[in-house]
Amino acid sequence: MRNLTAPLLQAVDHPICLRSGPEIVAGSTRLAAGTLQKIALNTLSTGIMVRLGRVYGGWMVSMRSSNQKLQRRAAAMVAGLCGVTAEMALQAVEHAEGDVRLASLLALGAGAPAARDALLATDGNLREALARLQRDGLLARDFRV
Numbered sequence: 234m235r236n237l238t239a240p241l242l243q244a245v246d247h248p249i250c251l252r253s254g255p256e257i258v259a260g261s262t263r264l265a266a267g268t269l270q271k272i273a274l275n276t277l278s279t280g281i282m283v284r285l286g287r288v289y290g291g292w293m294v295s296m297r298s299s300n301q302k303l304q305r306r307a308a309a310m311v312a313g314l315c316g317v318t319a320e321m322a323l324q325a326v327e328h329a330e331g332d333v334r335l336a337s338l339l340a341l342g343a344g345a346p347a348a349r350d351a352l353l354a355t356d357g358n359l360r361e362a363l364a365r366l367q368r369d370g371l372l373a374r375d376f377r378v
Contacts, residue, residue, distance in 0.1 A: 249273060286358030289337075290314050294359050298331035307333045315340040315374070334359045338366065342373020 242248040251273055253265040282288050287295030292314060298307040304326060310333050312322035317340045328345070329335035337359060338348035343366050351371075355361035366372050 286356070286360060289334075289359045292333075294333045294337065295357060296333055298326060298333070304331060307331060307336065311336045311340050317374075334362070338362060338372075341366075343371050347371045 236242075237250055239250075242250055251269050253269045256265050258264055279288075282293065282295065285295075287293065290313075292310045294310065294314075296303065296307065298304040304323075307326045308319060308323040310322075311317065311325055312319050314337050315322070317325075322336070322340055325336040325340040326333070328339055334352055334357060335345075335348055338351065339345060341363075343351070347366060347369075348362070351362035351365045352359075355365060363372070
């Protein structure tokens with residue numbers, strides 16, 4: 234069901250009105266509508282993160298590991314993205330103070346100043362930073378961007 238005349242749709246620049254269809258449980262309009270809203274928001278926010286370059290190779294690289302669980306996740310990302318050992322990835326994550334993008338560049342052999350400069354110049358976009366460092370010959374390991 235859709236309500237194209239809802240006040241909220243009239244108050245926004247880009248209204249999104251989704252058809253939720255019939256409810257599984259009659260009388261419970263929250264069930265389908267809430268699920269549909271969650272799916273739409275997840276899709277939209279994921280698309281935004283991809284467009285901003287915060288995702289690389291299926292990984293959300295724009296994260297900062299602030300505890301041990303996230304540090305292990307960050308190291309696994311760096312290892313998977315860069316093809317380095319878990320130990321090398323963990324060292325890179327620690328040196329990068331938990332920044333996955335910076336740790337990835339370090340794991341590929343970029344010096345810390347060059348890696349930071351590349352990320353700064355590309356607004357944190359790992360793909361663009363990798364391309365820049367590779368073009369300038371500043372990566373010690375071969376890597377396909």
